[in-house]
Amino acid sequence: MALQQNGIGSKQNGDTSSHRPSTNGNGEIQHDRAEGFTFTSEPTLEDIRRMQTEFTEERNWSQFHKPRNLLLALVGEVGELAELFQWRGEVQEGLPDWTEPQREHLAQELSDVLIYLVELAEKCHVDLPQAVLRKMALNRLKYPTDKVHGSAKKYTEYKD
Ligand SMILES: Nc1ccn([C@H]2C[C@H](O)[C@@H](COP(=O)(O)OP(=O)(O)OP(=O)(O)O)O2)c(=O)n1
Numbered sequence: 001m002a003l004q005q006n007g008i009g010s011k012q013n014g015d016t017s018s019h020r021p022s023t024n025g026n027g028e029i030q031h032d033r034a035e036g037f038t039f040t041s042e043p044t045l046e047d048i049r050r051m052q053t054e055f056t057e058e059r060n061w062s063q064f065h066k067p068r069n070l071l072l073a074l075v076g077e078v079g080e081l082a083e084l085f086q087w088r089g090e091v092q093e094g095l096p097d098w099t100e101p102q103r104e105h106l107a108q109e110l111s112d113v114l115i116y117l118v119e120l121a122e123k124c125h126v127d128l129p130q131a132v133l134r135k136m137a138l139n140r141l142k143y144p145t146d147k148v149h150g151s152a153k154k155y156t157e158y159k160d
Contacts, residue, residue: 037094045129048118056119067123074116081109 043051056062084106085091095103121128142155 045118048115049122052115052119053122065119065123067120070116070120070123074113074120077109077112077116081106081113084109 056065084102091097095106098106118128121131147158148155
């Protein structure tokens, strides 16, 4: 697995040949769609699950990493993430006013959230990548483009 550094706001390493999965209108994964900011393709969620399992097993911490504890840890990290935005007002996409140390701190807090989320899903036996595909399909059904285009209302507020 090739782990690459990809700082917040960077533009994907200039690697135009890498796969960039996205979904079409039917939820099928497509590749190589032109976008502004994209992620590198690795590590996958399964890679992250496996690396975190190694990390906890090496420390004999599996005994503590039960679903409820993982949920509390996840919520704690979401709180730390929120603190970075607290009292700043709205920020622009790409965080142009943030310093490099602030961006790195943000990258770390986002990573903590993802790591605990992936481990919580694992311990609950939820296959997270597949669950995301199913949920996005549901979201598309709930929010048909012709009905909601340009509106941020919740689906319960739309009249048929
Ligand atoms: N019992 C633990 C402790 C840590 N971690 C891992 C997962 C997170 O990615 C990160 C969390 O570490 P900390 O609890 O030290 O939290 P922070 O890294 O956010 O440090 P701080 O709270 O000082 O900001 O380390 C873990 O899996 N299990």
